[in-house]
Amino acid sequence: MILNPSNLKATPPINRRLFGGFAGAGALILAVGLIIDPSSAWANLLIVGFGLVTTGLAGLTFVAIHYLTGARWTVVIRRVPEAMSVALIPGSFLILITVLFAPDLYSWMDGLGDHAAKFKSWWLSKPFFSVRTVIYIAVWMTFGFAIVRASRKQDLDGETSLTNRLTRLSAGFIVSFGLTFVLATFDWLMSLEPHWFSTIYGVYHFAGLFESGLAIIILVIVWLQTRGPLRKLVNEEHLHDLGKLLFAFSTFWMYIWFSQYMLIWYSNIPEEAVYYTRRLEGAWAPLVIANIALNWAIPFLVLLPALTKRTGHVLAKVAGVVLLGRALDLYLTVMPAKTASPSFGFWEIGTMLLLVGGVALCIDYGLRGAAVLPIRDPFLEDSLNHQQ
Amino acid sequence: MTDRRTIGVFASENDIMNAIRVVRARGYDIEDVYTPYAIHGLERALGMKRSRLPWITLILGLTGAGLKVWFEYWTTAVNWPVNVGGKPWDSLPAFVPVTFEVMVLLAGVSTVLVFLGVAQLYPGRKPKRFYPGVTDDRFVLVLNETDASFDLEETRELLSSLNAVDVDERIGEEGR
Numbered sequence: 309m310i311l312n313p314s315n316l317k318a319t320p321p322i323n324r325r326l327f328g329g330f331a332g333a334g335a336l337i338l339a340v341g342l343i344i345d346p347s348s349a350w351a352n353l354l355i356v357g358f359g360l361v362t363t364g365l366a367g368l369t370f371v372a373i374h375y376l377t378g379a380r381w382t383v384v385i386r387r388v389p390e391a392m393s394v395a396l397i398p399g400s401f402l403i404l405i406t407v408l409f410a411p412d413l414y415s416w417m418d419g420l421g422d423h424a425a426k427f428k429s430w431w432l433s434k435p436f437f438s439v440r441t442v443i444y445i446a447v448w449m450t451f452g453f454a455i456v457r458a459s460r461k462q463d464l465d466g467e468t469s470l471t472n473r474l475t476r477l478s479a480g481f482i483v484s485f486g487l488t489f490v491l492a493t494f495d496w497l498m499s500l501e502p503h504w505f506s507t508i509y510g511v512y513h514f515a516g517l518f519e520s521g522l523a524i525i526i527l528v529i530v531w532l533q534t535r536g537p538l539r540k541l542v543n544e545e546h547l548h549d550l551g552k553l554l555f556a557f558s559t560f561w562m563y564i565w566f567s568q569y570m571l572i573w574y575s576n577i578p579e580e581a582v583y584y585t586r587r588l589e590g591a592w593a594p595l596v597i598a599n600i601a602l603n604w605a606i607p608f609l610v611l612l613p614a615l616t617k618r619t620g621h622v623l624a625k626v627a628g629v630v631l632l633g634r635a636l637d638l639y640l641t642v643m644p645a646k647t648a649s650p651s652f653g654f655w656e657i658g659t660m661l662l663l664v665g666g667v668a669l670c671i672d673y674g675l676r677g678a679a680v681l682p683i684r685d686p687f688l689e690d691s692l693n694h695q696q
Numbered sequence: 697m698t699d700r701r702t703i704g705v706f707a708s709e710n711d712i713m714n715a716i717r718v719v720r721a722r723g724y725d726i727e728d729v730y731t732p733y734a735i736h737g738l739e740r741a742l743g744m745k746r747s748r749l750p751w752i753t754l755i756l757g758l759t760g761a762g763l764k765v766w767f768e769y770w771t772t773a774v775n776w777p778v779n780v781g782g783k784p785w786d787s788l789p790a791f792v793p794v795t796f797e798v799m800v801l802l803a804g805v806s807t808v809l810v811f812l813g814v815a816q817l818y819p820g821r822k823p824k825r826f827y828p829g830v831t832d833d834r835f836v837l838v839l840n841e842t843d844a845s846f847d848l849e850e851t852r853e854l855l856s857s858l859n860a861v862d863v864d865e866r867i868g869e870e871g872r
Contacts, residue, residue, distance in 0.1 A: 570789050576781060612754075614746070695736035 322531075322675075327668035334662025341655045350410035351646045352659040355638045357406050358496060359663045360399025360670070361448075362513075366521020367392030368452050369485065371459070372478035375471070381549060383691035384541055384681050388528045390459055391674025392521065393452045395667055400445040407441055407496055413646075416502040424503070432499055440495060444488045451481040456674075459682060466684035489514060500645040504583045508568045513641075515561040519603065520634035522554045523627035528671055530624040537680045544618045545694045551617025551626075554607060558630065562604035586644050595650060599640055602633030635660060700841040701727060702848060703826050704855035705834050705862035709735055712835040715858040716741045719839065722854070730826065730836040749814070753807045760802030764795045826866055834861075841865075 338356070341349030367389035374382045374389075406413065416432045430436070455477050462470040490510030498509050506512075529550065532538040572580045587596055607626050616622045643650065682688060706712040712729065716738075719726065726742060765788075772778050773785035780790070812818060827836045837860075839851065852863045 566789075566792065570792065573789055574781070576783075613750075 322668060322672040324669070324672060327665045327672070329665070330661045331665025331669055334658045334660070334665055337654055337658030338662060341658060345655065346410075347412060347646060348653075348655045350406060350413050351642050352655045353402055353406045354410070354413065354496065355635075355642055355659050356662050356666070357399050357402030359635070359638055360395045360666055361403055362399075362517040363521065363524060363667050363670070364393045364396030364399055364452065365448060365485065365489065366517050366524070367395070368448070368455060368481060369518060370521060370525065371455055372481045372485075375475045375478040376482060380687040380690040381546060381694040383685045383687050384538070384694075385525065385529050385546060385550075386459070386685075387675060387678060387681055388525050388532070388671070389521070390456050391528075391671045391677075392524060392667075393456055394674040395670040396445075396448055396452050398666055398670065400449065403496065404441065404445065408438055414499055414502070416499060420502060428502070432502060437495060440491065444492045447484050447488050451477060451484070455481065460678045462684050463679055463682060464684075466686075468686050471686060489517075497641055500642060501583065503579060506568055506572070506580070506583070508564060512561075512564045512568055515557065515564045516603075516634060516637055519554070519557040519561045520631055522550065522557055523630040523634070524667065524671075526550050526554060526627040527624055527631075530620040530627075532680065534620060541681065541692060543694070547620055547623055548614070548618045549694075551611055551623050554623075554627065554630065555611040555617070558604050558607040558611075562600065562608075565600070565604075587640060591650050592640070592644060595636065595640055599633060599636050602629050602636060635663065699868055701826070701866045702839045702841060702846075702851050702855075703862075703864050703866055704837040704839070704858070704860040705827055705829065705864075706837065706859065707834065707861050708859075709835065711859040712837060713738070713741055715837055715855065715860070718858055719837070719854070724851075725840040725842045727838045727840045729838070730830040732830060732833055732835070749807060749811060752810050753803045756806045757799045757803030761795050761799035764798040765791055768794065827862075827864075838866075 370389040493510045493513040533542040768791040777785045830836045855863045
């Protein structure tokens with residue numbers, strides 16, 4: 309049998325010193341930024357915090373969907389999304405200090421002006437806003453810890469009842485995640501431009517969350533398959549299915565992007581259209597085009613044939629393109645609200661370094677916490693023999 | 697190709713998958729395999745080439761999208777220009793949803809129709825019934841008796857040793 313226990317305990321070959329250096333350098337740059345240019349640095353910290361939180365949430369969502377659909381092929385790769393959920397911890401920490409302590413990130417904290425509706429003034433008040441942020445994070449953390457702990461417990465005793473328990477936990481997570489995540493995007497990101505609104509905004513950010521989450525899963529899985537303990541355990545069929553998911557959610561992202569754009573373009577109401585007029589003028593416009601190319605056009609065209617989805621190194625490159633697109637997407641979400649024209653300087657480099665290093669270290673930490681695949685999961689055998 | 701075929705009937709998925717591997721290695725010409733349900737990995741075991749059907753889908757999808765963009769442009773900007781909210785007549789974003797739907801419609805429906813045609817699943821076609829049990833619980837391997845060197849007895853012994861529950865010879869296109 310290929311399931312050699314010593315093989316499974318082998319440490320995943322992630323260069324911790326390299327990624328630790330990335331994260332440290334990024335944190336240092338942003339810390340300096342907080343002193344020299346606080347406005348830009350806080351906005352960049354929001355991007356890092358949101359990027360880390362959504363990485364964690366993408367992992368938990370993947371695991372929850374795995375249990376709720378009764379999927380079996382995902383068992384062998386499940387430890388990777390579980391490990392991603394670790395990113396919730398540093399991400400939540402960054403989000404908390406950013407949204408609660410950044411002095412001028414949210415203009416509504418100094419009052420919304422005369423034209424705002426009563427409900428909006430009540431909703432966007434600092435105490436209620438803070439309480440909501442804490443609730444979202446508490447809900448996700450609770451489910452995250454419970455799901456990961458139950459899954460790891462099954463490694464020890466092989467109890468099949470734990471699979472049922474995890475299915476119930478997943479149902480609870482998916483429902484509460486749907487509600488809290490939509491509100492969280494409204495609070496943390498949409499309220500950067502407090503007079504603008506879009507009801508599809510939460511769905512748009514869910515699309516970005518899941519697309520980038522799949523890209524991270526693919527990168528780590530290809531890495532573990534070519535260089536690490538999952539060699540011979542993950543096969544082309546698993547890659548093909550992950551590739552199909554990335555293809556689908558890339559297109560879903562574009563679909564939602566266009567849905568939001570088209571309705572605003574069609575009705576052409578100034579208070580709605582301002583979001584796009586700001587992003588389609590000057591040097592922002594090419595970035596919007598690049599965003600669409602990285603998140604949709606390139607993955608769509610490359611992943612259209614079956615062969616590219618079955619080839620690990622091609623799939624990994626597409627995943628890298630998607631993750632670059634994710635960073636740009638978050639940049640285009642946050643920055644136009646803060647500065648008149650785009651800039652790529654020290655603080656943005658710090659953001660990229662901290663994001664890449666942070667995500668890598670979290671996954672590394674998560675993977676070291678348990679066997680690299682759920683060795684006693686009742687469906688492991690099915691997953692290893694997965695065929696389409 | 698002659699009109700004579702040898703069929704091997706198997707009772708399980710594993711038996712027929714194993715038999716396919718062995719007879720292919722021996723150089724037999726497998727005409728087709730009939731199973732009561734779809735077996736994953738069968739097409740790879742038979743060494744079938746990838747279907748060209750996706751190309752049909754791609755071409756028809758692009759045709760549908762192209763025709764629809766042209767039609768919408770022609771109706772709203774050329775033949776009967778309509779002013780909607782002061783927007784330009786050839787406002788492309790407004791065309792996107794319908795273009796998308798027509799692309800999916802044409803690609804989807806015609807892919808199914810082309811598939812039915814290629815797989816000869818249309819009314820009036822005489823079905824090949826080599827073994828009635830295939831609609832229930834039997835797996836049937838159909839071998840072409842390619843030339844004079846084909847030895848029926850040897851083949852019968854080989855298939856029996858591979859756990860075939862029945863080996864028989866069929867003559868004629870309809871497998872009677």
